[in-house]
Amino acid sequence: MKKFLTQFRALLWQALQVEWSNSERWLSPLLFSATMIILFVFSFGKVEPKFLPQLYIAATFITAFLSLQIAFSRVLEPDMQDKVFDQLRTYPISPSAWFLSKYTIVILLGVLILLPTLFLSNLFLNEGPVSFLSGSILIIGLLALLSLGALGVLLSTMMLRSNAKQILYPLIYFPLTTPVLLSAVESSHAVLVDAKVLSDLMSSWLGLLVIFGIMYFTLCLLLFGELVKPE
Amino acid sequence: MIDARKQDRLTMTLGFVAFLFAAACWFYALKLAPSDEAQGEVYRIMFFHVPSAFMAFLASGALLFTSGWTLFKRSPTAALWSKACAEVGLMFTAITLITGSIWGRPTWGVWWTWDARLTTTLILALLYAGYLIFTSSMAPGPQRDRMAAALGLVIAIDVPIIYKSVTWWRTLHQPPSLMRAGGSTMDPEMKNILYVCFFAMLFVAIWLIWTRAVNLKLQAAIEEHSHQAHSH
Numbered sequence: 286m287k288k289f290l291t292q293f294r295a296l297l298w299q300a301l302q303v304e305w306s307n308s309e310r311w312l313s314p315l316l317f318s319a320t321m322i323i324l325f326v327f328s329f330g331k332v333e334p335k336f337l338p339q340l341y342i343a344a345t346f347i348t349a350f351l352s353l354q355i356a357f358s359r360v361l362e363p364d365m366q367d368k369v370f371d372q373l374r375t376y377p378i379s380p381s382a383w384f385l386s387k388y389t390i391v392i393l394l395g396v397l398i399l400l401p402t403l404f405l406s407n408l409f410l411n412e413g414p415v416s417f418l419s420g421s422i423l424i425i426g427l428l429a430l431l432s433l434g435a436l437g438v439l440l441s442t443m444m445l446r447s448n449a450k451q452i453l454y455p456l457i458y459f460p461l462t463t464p465v466l467l468s469a470v471e472s473s474h475a476v477l478v479d480a481k482v483l484s485d486l487m488s489s490w491l492g493l494l495v496i497f498g499i500m501y502f503t504l505c506l507l508l509f510g511e512l513v514k515p516e
Numbered sequence: 517m518i519d520a521r522k523q524d525r526l527t528m529t530l531g532f533v534a535f536l537f538a539a540a541c542w543f544y545a546l547k548l549a550p551s552d553e554a555q556g557e558v559y560r561i562m563f564f565h566v567p568s569a570f571m572a573f574l575a576s577g578a579l580l581f582t583s584g585w586t587l588f589k590r591s592p593t594a595a596l597w598s599k600a601c602a603e604v605g606l607m608f609t610a611i612t613l614i615t616g617s618i619w620g621r622p623t624w625g626v627w628w629t630w631d632a633r634l635t636t637t638l639i640l641a642l643l644y645a646g647y648l649i650f651t652s653s654m655a656p657g658p659q660r661d662r663m664a665a666a667l668g669l670v671i672a673i674d675v676p677i678i679y680k681s682v683t684w685w686r687t688l689h690q691p692p693s694l695m696r697a698g699g700s701t702m703d704p705e706m707k708n709i710l711y712v713c714f715f716a717m718l719f720v721a722i723w724l725i726w727t728r729a730v731n732l733k734l735q736a737a738i739e740e741h742s743h744q745a746h747s748h
Contacts, residue, residue, distance in 0.1 A: 443667060446654055447654055449649055450653075456643075456649065463636075463639055504669070511665070512666060
């Protein structure tokens with residue numbers, strides 16, 4: 286256990302240093318996010334107040350989802366330089382520690398993108414006096430992030446060796462995450478439009494979101510070891 | 517050589533029997549099955565559409581099994597079987613979408629709608645296509661087999677979602693008619709014909725997967741032989 290934690294800490298620290306070494310790495314998804322929201326505002330034009338919550342949910346989740354892809358797809362990029370990835374595969378490193386370090390950095394980046402996106406969406410899209418920002422929306426966003434992050438790490442690792450990753454990533458990642466996105470959107474809709482509390486949603490959309498989080502995390506943790514095994 | 521010829525003849529005979537059986541079933545379904553009270557004659561496409569949809573799902577079940585086999589047994593042959601399952605699965609998913617669209621036009625008034633089951637079936641088609649592009653975009657070897665197997669396992673998870681989508685989401689698509697709480701709502705004669713069509717399609721699907729897997733094995737052997745010849 287101690288060895289596992291040491292490996293996890295070392296790998297996480299290395300990943301953090303890489304992400305922090307260049308502000309472009311964590312700033313570009315944020316700028317992309319802000320641009321997307323502005324585009325949403327322009328493309329929808331004047332919206333009737335009763336449709337604003339719906340627009341807020343759709344625009345926020347789509348923006349966060351697309352911005353996260355930039356971060357996810359780049360998480361393993363530094364490992365590909367100087368054959369670090371191939372060297373790491375030959376070391377006696379626990380695949381679980383490796384996966385968890387990548388997963389943690391993805392979740393950190395995700396939170397860094399999600400929070401400003403929620404705030405900016407509320408700022409730009411909400412014309413009413415009542416704020417759309419709430420703890421419930423944040424919890425739903427974080428739960429979605431747990432599923433998206435696990436799949437993001439697994440598929441990014443898979444695509445490293447593929448020479449068609451530009452087409453494969455959207456072709457595989459987007460369909461697999463559709464149920465997660467749909468559960469997050471429906472849960473948020475129930476909270477914002479139908480004024481439901483989270484505990485009421487556990488037997489429906491929120492429950493599905495939690496199940497997907499657990500399922501994708503477990504599956505990706507187990508399968509990651511197979512992807513990084515040396516040939 | 518004689519063995520190969522014998523095997524070819526057996527494969528062709530089995531294929532002929534499978535397709536003849538399927539054709540006879542569809543002829544019976546189209547000409548002799550009773551009309552539906554609500555939908556009239558148009559419902560008959562169901563005898564092609566529903567078995568195709570089941571085969572698309574079953575192919576993903578087979579993909580799950582062969583992917584697991586590849587991962588746990590490190591079998592390159594299982595990886596070829598996985599590819600064959602994905603190809604046949606994609607074919608049946610495409611047939612399901614096309615026949616569903618043809619059925620949807622007179623009953624719903626549209627060729628396509630973003631209904632839950634239609635969307636999730638389209639997602640399944642995209643995933644099969646993604647799986648096949650992924651396998652062809654990597655160099656052959658144990659690593660490709662392992663990665664494709666991992667992807668196969670993840671894709672197979674999508675199938676229960678597709679099946680449950682009709683009950684989870686508000687949908688235009690009719691709820692399951694065969695496997696539902698309280699028993700089937702279908703006319704017994706229609707149900708029996710559907711079961712026979714289902715069996716015929718299963719026979720066709722197994723034959724297609726088997727033939728494709730044999731072809732892929734041959735292709736792999738030829739590539740291996742050619743690689744060895746070049747290295748010498």
